[in-house]
Amino acid sequence: MNSPLKNIVESLIFVSQEPLTLERIQAVLEGVPAADIQAAVDELVADTAADDRGVQVVHVGGGWLFSTKPAFDREIRRLLQIERKNRLSSAGLETLAAIAYRQPMTQSEVSAIRGVDSTSSLKTLLEKSLIKIVGRKKAPGNPLVYRTSAEFLLYLGLNSLDELPSEEEIAKILQEEKAADA
């Protein structure tokens, strides 16, 4: 279907510097009902997911943005002359997960959950902008308080913290581990 609304939305998502939310699109397209915009975005997501497209619109970080399809990672890295992107270390990922679930958190709270001093992992995560300092805790020593950042959601392809693995998913993993041991 040839929908001009879908085209406008596509161009807006393309130029947006961060995931483009429904609210932003509405603010730009004054008077267009949210339902129409949502329908246009849905159509766009479906179109770009098709096999004959190399670039797709994905829903992430609470909004939409363009990304390449995973199949072309090798060629893109060749073009940009970038090595395979590094994963986080296990220490880094653990620290990030602890903060994600229990934020806001201080260094000593994170370290207590992990049973390991987490100062240097926090540093790495700060440098990668996956967490941010949001202030201080009213507690002895007024320790700095950390939260996950908007980049964190993007990094893991989440739309909000609600999309973190649920209690059920975690319980399932633990069940599987138990079964594997038996």
Place this chain on the structure above:
Amino acid sequence: MNSPLKNIVESLIFVSQEPLTLERIQAVLEGVPAADIQAAVDELVADTAADDRGVQVVHVGGGWLFSTKPAFDREIRRLLQIERKNRLSSAGLETLAAIAYRQPMTQSEVSAIRGVDSTSSLKTLLEKSLIKIVGRKKAPGNPLVYRTSAEFLLYLGLNSLDELPSEEEIAKILQEEKAADA
């Protein structure tokens, strides 16, 4: 036509920061004949020129790149106004940091700390409402005196300037390199 070559080319053009030339595509896709690449690009240009697309691949500057369609210029301008969110330049950040920790300060005091004339950074920070003029110093020339603003605290989620991280805290984050964290 569902062509994987077209898809690869689309993703390469998408991630390229400058017009992507035939030569560079060829260099990435070793062994693929130039004629095939040219055909894929032509197909892509034709596809994206169609009425149902908001973003098109255009031939410009000796290569190809994505651009929005001219029809949506007005909406795009509106969007960029709304979401414009710039990071401070490093000069701006330094100037702001100097004032935050050492306020109240005059222009020449800031410039002395930074070792660089800071007049234009001060102007930018004033425009962004991150600092404010609080009066004049009783000194030769009666220079203007700057302080950080209430918005500054808001942006950083601080309650007061006392909550700025101390040198020790930052040093701890910056200096602790531990073998435990890869």
Place this chain on the structure above:
Amino acid sequence: MTEGAVIPLEPTPDVPPCAEAPEGYQVRLDVFEGPLDLLLFLIRKKKIDIHDIPIAAITRNYLEYLDRKTEINLDREAEFLFVAALLIYIKSQMLLPRETDLAEHEDPRQVLVNRLLEYQKVKAACSILREREDAQILQWKRNFIPPLHGESELEPVELSLFDLSESFFLMMKRRSADETRTIRGRDVSVEVKMKELVGLLRERHMIDFLEYFEANASLEEALVSFFCILELVKSRMAVAVQDELFQTIRVWLRKDAHRTDHHE
């Protein structure tokens, strides 16, 4: 004050070889993220019910692993030792003669169990998040698209407290390059810490150990504090009360110890 002095180590030949270890029997400590990871590993390998941990046995296994350490650095060692001390503490609590059976919430192991369960959840979540990370790493997004036109007057700014502070202190460092002080963790001796603790106890009569712990920051210092308190309690100079493990420890100086010289 080593763990070996507290508990004689018996060889347990039934420790399973670990797949990660090339030498078969040698399991290196550094394959574990930390002491909790090691504990969870032992619990799994021994097929132990996490809600009913045989503390004596697990403590023995745990100390054994610690004993095999080859080259872990001091910080890590301190963390492993800290949990060793806690295990021993729980064991001692369980050995205390009691009038009646412990109610479930009084089980000295409960807080350790809660902590292990919590950590286990984080680890399980990590395995899911790792998959997400792997999937996302393959997708390239363009986060930077040059703005179409010049600056407008009023712009919201993205500002990070970390960037700001880092910027300031780097600037100061640059300016006074010669007189830069290097900040290092203090060397904490038991003697100094003991004096400090006793002084503080005299002044305030009671201290909240967790509060004290947080103020001291470094793990070594905290460990030393912990051992000092154990030492004070052992030598009957102080009374320490902890309602729940990992909660807070309140410490009083015994009245009759006020004038004694506690430093031999």
